[in-house]
Amino acid sequence: MTGDKEKVQRLVALFLAGGVFFSYPIISLFNLQVFVFGIPLLYLFIFVIWLVLILLIGLATRSGSRGAGKRSLG
């Protein structure tokens, strides 16, 4: 069960990280009338963080059986 505990901890950490990134005040830092690569900054920020979060969740559920050597950090 230790592998599972590790997994749960990683996922909870990702949840907290996601919660922080998508809330005030972090989100207000990107709430600007600026375009990056022709895309509004706020949207770019949200979609990139969102995608990274999803991939890390995927990574966190996959590792664990492969041992503690592989660590996923946001």
Next chain:
Amino acid sequence: MLVTGIILLFAFGYVGLLFAIAFYGDKRADMGKSIISNPYIYALSLAVYCTAWTFYGSVGRAAKTGAGFLPIYIGPTLTAALGWLVLRKIIRISKVNRITSIADFIASRYGKSMTLGGVVTVIAVLGIIPYISLQLKAISTSYLLIKQYPRVTMDVNFGQIPFLKDTAFYIALLLALFAILFGTRHLEATEKHEGLVAAIAFESGVKLVAFLVLGLFVTYGIYHGLGDIFQKAGRLETLKKLFVLENRIGAYADWSMYIFLSMLAVMFLPRQFQITVVENINEEHLKKAIWLFPLYLLAINIFVLPVAIGGLMHFEGVAVDADTFVLTLPMAEHRQWLALFIFIGGMSAATGMVIVESVALSTMICNDLVMPILLRKFTRQLAQRSDISNILIVVRRFSIVLVLLISYTHFHLIGEFYPLVSLGLISFAAVAQFAPAILGGIFWKRGTRLGALTGLIAGFTVWIYTLVLPSLVQAGILSPFFVSEGPFGIALLKPFQLFGLQGFDHISHAIFWSLLFNTGCYIGVSLFDRPTALEHSQAALFVDIFRYAGEIDRPAFWRGKATVPDLRSLLEAVLGKERADEAIAAYAKGQDQDWERTVEAEAGFVGYAEKLLAGAIGSSSARVMVSSVVKEEPLGIDEVMDILDETRQVITYSRELERATRELKRANERLKELDRLKDDFISTVTHELRTPITSIRSLAEILYDNPELDMLKRKHFTGIIIHESKRLTRLISQVLDFQKIESGKLEWKITSVDMANVIDEALIATDQMIKDKHLTVNVQVPDPLPLVEGDPDRLVQVMVNLISNAVKFCEKDTGIIDITLFVEKDHIQVDVADNGIGISPEHQELIFETFQQVRDTSRGRPPGSGLGLAIAKRIIDFHHGRIWVKSALGKGATFSFTLPIRKEKWAL
């Protein structure tokens, strides 16, 4: 020009395709070859979360609020991250307790309470009606729009259409039929609908592809890529504001509140619970789904903003509802097949939701609202009926039709005044009320039935006050002063600014107050309430599910008496004879009892039957039904506390664990020792076998190679061969004997035995050995001698073993063996003494152990298998005697054994 006939053909053709898929899925499930048992289909079916709200409404929301459409999809992503912790627990609890709906879950957690189940059902049904109505509105609107292809016009008014001419009405009926066919096909104890799930997964695929195709068409067909759209919009002041959130704290609070709200909704919407928990085939599927499902949400949202902005620019100055951009954009561009495909995509989003939601609600209405009432009123009559399953199915089918008809009415009366997303959010706010009771219920044991009930009612009341009543104002049923001035002119009670709270939008405002009241009452009342025994035991079962999982059927929480035939007829009535027989057979398989003959049901079986019933009619109803045939002796609170008290449990567990560990360690050491001895034994025996075989072989070779060898030598050699062969035979028969004794296969021939004869026979057998070494043997046997009871041949074997053992250790020529027999009060004792090398004290105990030989480094291994003494001990043990040795190194050894005397023959 799209003819109405073609549109209808595609619309009904699409629903027909769903029927086919569902039918195929059910057929495969019946054959045991599930097509949905993999994480990908599971993740796709979870996307039933994306409804017409997502498909049409998101664009409308984005056109008004910019990023405001996104929190609804970010929330589920965060929930997914917690999925392994929270959802897996809910799934496990539901599987173990055969829970089939949210109402059942909450009722079961708080002591299988009927009241609670009923309240949850009412909240769910009332809360979800606007949501279903939203879907019907979307289907209806999109149909009316596409019918006028290629004209894009907004002057459609649902209120004017008589329902018999309204396509949405027929679609609603068709969906009801679908839900009835594949959602209530038969009563399952597990309540799984594989065909339905297959169809839902297919719909998720269709709506995603449709939306992506549209997004690509708008972005790259009408405009020149994302950059182009954003650049053009960036030049317009009215559109620029969509690229950022309003920069005030209230806007951020709304934003976070929506994320929070959707986090809860994705768990507690009845359809999500149905798909995530009830239809889940394998917990492991969750592992992949918790990142595939968010990925789906991300994908379906990428083009929302470009489509919204594209639509706003395209229809600038024209009155086109942004909720319809998805459909009106391809229509305005004269892409009729694309428009038709989008129309189908929108239908897939709406129908999927309606189907699963109505099935989930019908299960609740049936199991937690109708059945409990029927049971309370007609307990006895129902328990005696043999066709309860038919009643249940009829109730469910009726509920589905009812839910759809109410939703349809809602859509006609109220729905048209609201944009799609606002309707959906009202439902989200309703199901969020389940959060304290469920989340508290699975992580906090102290939550009680009364606490959950008060919390739910308080939260629901606030929900009605702050969201439903104002919607009645909009529909013209209540006076507008209610909203603008507050009831009776009390400003503090204004439904959108309760207690003067301002700065939030209506939904966030309602969420804040309702969940505050809900959680406050839940915790507060729980802490001042005393849970009943059943509540306490259910709480422990839910919170510690992973601990109890293995032993969940243990009867600790139920001491009842019931008869198997009673329970069987109950099961047959609810599940049907075939399924009941299967279930009982499945249970009997795990037990070795003759179930056809057992009359009194053991507690484990009562619990099993209750759980089976719970799967079909809900936990609280199941409890009432089982109680009607069980004479239950309820456990006192003290007993339950005893059983469940956590600290005690943990201490007992850890003690037991320690004890078990110690025992295991000991057993392990013993095994290792035995293993070592076995190795020794094998090497000894093989060594002993090899010696005679080697000499036999070499002598035989000499005889073979030298035919001219003289007679005398020939005789000498063959003599040795014979001698060695005898030794070999003896060795082998010893091993065989020992094996026989050990495995208990030896047949003993018990008669009266004269020990004097036994000693004589043994001396004859060992005569050659003694003569070879020129030893002296003295025998002293008193006369008359009492008889002993035993197997004479085996006793001879004991004597032979002891004598040959003595012979082995005596020096040649000078060795003396004394055999003495004494008669004591109730036994005789035989001593075999030698003047050989003796045995050191530490070896004296081991010498009778299996495979043990005294090893002396200077003399090497003594000849023999090491089995002689072990066999002797086994034989003496069998005769209820005792065998031991007295010795000192260099002073010879005395082996002694005793045998009890046959009392009545003493006279001889």
